[in-house]
Amino acid sequence: MTLFYLFAALAVVSSLLVIAQRNPIYSVLLLIASFGALSGLYVLLEAPFAAVIQIIVYAGAIMVLFLFVVMLLNAPQEDTEYDVRVHPLMRPGPLKFGAALAVLLAVELVWALSSAPPASAFGPLPEITVTTIGRTLFTTYAFPFEVTSLLILVAMVGAVLMARREEHSGERGKR
Amino acid sequence: MFNSLSAIVPMACVTAAAIAAMTAEAFRAPRERMPIGPLGIVGLIGAAISTFLLWNRNATSFDMVVADNFGLFVTWILILVGILSIAFSSPVVEREGLPLGEYYALMLFATAGMILMAMASDLLLIFLALEVLSLAVYVLTGIRRDSAVATEAAMKYFLLGAFASAFFLYGIAFTWGVTGSTNLTKIGAAIAAQSMAPSPMLLFAMGMLFVGFAFKVSAVPFHMWTPDAYEGAPPPVTGFMSTGVKAAAFAAFTRVFLAAFEPLRGEWADVVWAVAAATMIVGTVVGVSQSSIKRMLAYSSIAHGGYLLVALLAGNDLGKGAILFYLATYAITNLGAFGLIGLIESRERANDQISDYAGLWQQHPWLAALMAMFLLSLGGFPPFGGFIAKYYVFIAAVQAGYTWLAIIGVLTSVVSVFFYLRVIVMMYMTPASATPIRVPSIPAIAAAALVVTAVIVLYLGVLPAQVMDWAAASIGTIF
Numbered sequence: 048m049t050l051f052y053l054f055a056a057l058a059v060v061s062s063l064l065v066i067a068q069r070n071p072i073y074s075v076l077l078l079i080a081s082f083g084a085l086s087g088l089y090v091l092l093e094a095p096f097a098a099v100i101q102i103i104v105y106a107g108a109i110m111v112l113f114l115f116v117v118m119l120l121n122a123p124q125e126d127t128e129y130d131v132r133v134h135p136l137m138r139p140g141p142l143k144f145g146a147a148l149a150v151l152l153a154v155e156l157v158w159a160l161s162s163a164p165p166a167s168a169f170g171p172l173p174e175i176t177v178t179t180i181g182r183t184l185f186t187t188y189a190f191p192f193e194v195t196s197l198l199i200l201v202a203m204v205g206a207v208l209m210a211r212r213e214e215h216s217g218e219r220g221k222r
Numbered sequence: 223m224f225n226s227l228s229a230i231v232p233m234a235c236v237t238a239a240a241i242a243a244m245t246a247e248a249f250r251a252p253r254e255r256m257p258i259g260p261l262g263i264v265g266l267i268g269a270a271i272s273t274f275l276l277w278n279r280n281a282t283s284f285d286m287v288v289a290d291n292f293g294l295f296v297t298w299i300l301i302l303v304g305i306l307s308i309a310f311s312s313p314v315v316e317r318e319g320l321p322l323g324e325y326y327a328l329m330l331f332a333t334a335g336m337i338l339m340a341m342a343s344d345l346l347l348i349f350l351a352l353e354v355l356s357l358a359v360y361v362l363t364g365i366r367r368d369s370a371v372a373t374e375a376a377m378k379y380f381l382l383g384a385f386a387s388a389f390f391l392y393g394i395a396f397t398w399g400v401t402g403s404t405n406l407t408k409i410g411a412a413i414a415a416q417s418m419a420p421s422p423m424l425l426f427a428m429g430m431l432f433v434g435f436a437f438k439v440s441a442v443p444f445h446m447w448t449p450d451a452y453e454g455a456p457p458p459v460t461g462f463m464s465t466g467v468k469a470a471a472f473a474a475f476t477r478v479f480l481a482a483f484e485p486l487r488g489e490w491a492d493v494v495w496a497v498a499a500a501t502m503i504v505g506t507v508v509g510v511s512q513s514s515i516k517r518m519l520a521y522s523s524i525a526h527g528g529y530l531l532v533a534l535l536a537g538n539d540l541g542k543g544a545i546l547f548y549l550a551t552y553a554i555t556n557l558g559a560f561g562l563i564g565l566i567e568s569r570e571r572a573n574d575q576i577s578d579y580a581g582l583w584q585q586h587p588w589l590a591a592l593m594a595m596f597l598l599s600l601g602g603f604p605p606f607g608g609f610i611a612k613y614y615v616f617i618a619a620v621q622a623g624y625t626w627l628a629i630i631g632v633l634t635s636v637v638s639v640f641f642y643l644r645v646i647v648m649m650y651m652t653p654a655s656a657t658p659i660r661v662p663s664i665p666a667i668a669a670a671a672l673v674v675t676a677v678i679v680l681y682l683g684v685l686p687a688q689v690m691d692w693a694a695a696s697i698g699t700i701f
Binding site: 190194200 | 230237244283284285286287321324327328331334335338344346347350351353354357358360361364365367
């Protein structure tokens with residue numbers, strides 16, 4: 048239980064700090080901390096695979112993508128027409144939208160906690176561990192796994208083709 | 223588990239050719255001419271031979287790829303589409319200075335994905351195949367990077383396609399949640415067990431899958447991307463994606479809805495009815511008002527998707543055979559038309575307005591005659607393949623009790639003849655403008671492809687019995 052409160056506090060605090068930052072890069076870094084705390088919660092829920100995936104996909108891939116975008120846009124400070132001393136959250140647009148979302152979330156939370164858990168439309172889920180996933184992936188789903196490599200190859204060829212610099216301009220038609 | 227790999231041989235042949243094309247490009251000196259296109263054709267011929275040898279064998283690999291006759295028939299269509307697209311591409315690739323190796327490699331990767339999609343019997347594999355072919359086609363659409371139209375088309379196609387893929391994936395996830403499997407046979411059994419009272423979750427899953435497929439076959443109201451993508455892509459790519467993607471998507475569509483989700487026919491029949499009618503009507507009516515021949519053919523291909531949906535909805539033996547026959551004739555005819563448009567384009571002028579075709583008959587009588595033939599076949603005139611294909615679709619619809627849908631189909635066909643004939647009138651009866659189209663010499667490979675296309679269109683129209691028999695034998699093995 049101590050661990051739960053530790054991770055939960057970490058997740059809540061870092062999430063709050065994400066939206067309290069002025070510098071988007073700090074926000075992104077704090078979001079990684081929040082994701083790390085969430086994956087700790089997953090481990091406590093005995094879902095180690097989800098925990099690892101959370102780290103690899105969210106904290107790893109997606110946050111790196113975010114960082115790249117933030118740095119490419121070259122916006123260490125939020126450009127704004129408002130007075131810089133007004134905190135971003137206190138500006139009219141984000142304030143209204145954020146308040147609406149917060150109310151919605153609070154209502155949902157109360158509703159979910161107060162009502163009894165509904166009967167699931169899905170059947171009982173099989174026990175999912177890293178071992179079973181790994182075994183299925185390399186036996187039953189070996190072929191789809193290989194096809195995924197083909198998919199990644201196509202994506203790479205496409206990305207290189209779209210992004211590479213023109214080395215022989217003038218050879219192309221002008222249209 | 224690895225006792226039989228035979229069912230994936232056609233797809234593996236094409237993938238190997240694609241990787242060979244990539245490797246060849248890596249060793250190519252910057253301006254060296256290298257026969258990468260013919261290399262791809264060799265791989266496709268290998269795939270065709272293996273498809274021929276697999277006929278009537280019902281081979282299965284990994285419990286996920288089934289080389290039944292249905293899949294093999296569609297594979298033949300796809301291989302033909304691949305070979306003809308590569309043949310039509312060679313003059314365009316040279317004229318536009320497109321990246322040689324990548325262009326053919328992506329076209330071959332897309333073909334491999336299409337073949338896999340036609341043979342996959344697992345939703346997960348269908349999704350992966352769909353993504354392989356979609357990614358390759360997105361890039362091919364925008365391969366003319368210096369053209370704003372092409373970039374816009376690729377961007378639109380990519381964004382909407384990504385949404386559609388998400389829908390499809392949601393459908394797969396919910397189907398798995400309800401039935402506990404992604405295997406089509408097991409899904410079919412699970413659905414048959416609860417078909418009397420399907421859970422809302424199952425209907426939701428089915429709806430999501432339907433949206434994903436409807437997007438890929440560009441059915442109304444998921445057709446918005448079609449005219450832009452078809453206009454922006456180089457014409458041989460348009461021919462390739464308007465036929466190959468449609469054939470592969472319809473193969474998977476048929477497998478999923480006429481096999482796995484067949485017990486729920488009562489739930490989806492009305493939706494497909496409405497979508498089919500809307501697709502035929504919108505495709506035809508909007509097609510009439512187009513002034514660009516590419517956009518006109520884009521709307522025509524939307525309308526043809528509607529006729530295929532009619533055959534799918536009919537769902538009887540005649541209807542299933544009609545899907546395959548229609549896919550074959552439509553694919554060959556449309557490829558011929560877009561191949562010809564590609565030849566008529568020039569570096570200075572797009573030549574894609576219908577008015578540009580004025581007096582083509584005087585300049586290039588053969589090209590005009592072939593174009594007229596393809597357009598008449600698309601419109602459903604005898605003695606070309608399109609007539610027989612439409613005839614079977616409507617007969618199947620009437621037999622299945624969808625008389626009104628057949629009437630809508632016949633009426634829209636009649637209206638569509640108007641816009642096909644407009645081009646023919648332009649070519650034959652309007653005097654040429656001051657700057658008529660001048661097509662430089664046509665490379666032998668493209669000329670051969672044109673002749674082959676024309677011969678097949680005539681053959682399917684005059685002697686359809688043999689191909690009809692194959693189509694009937696194809697649907698006999700499954701469902």
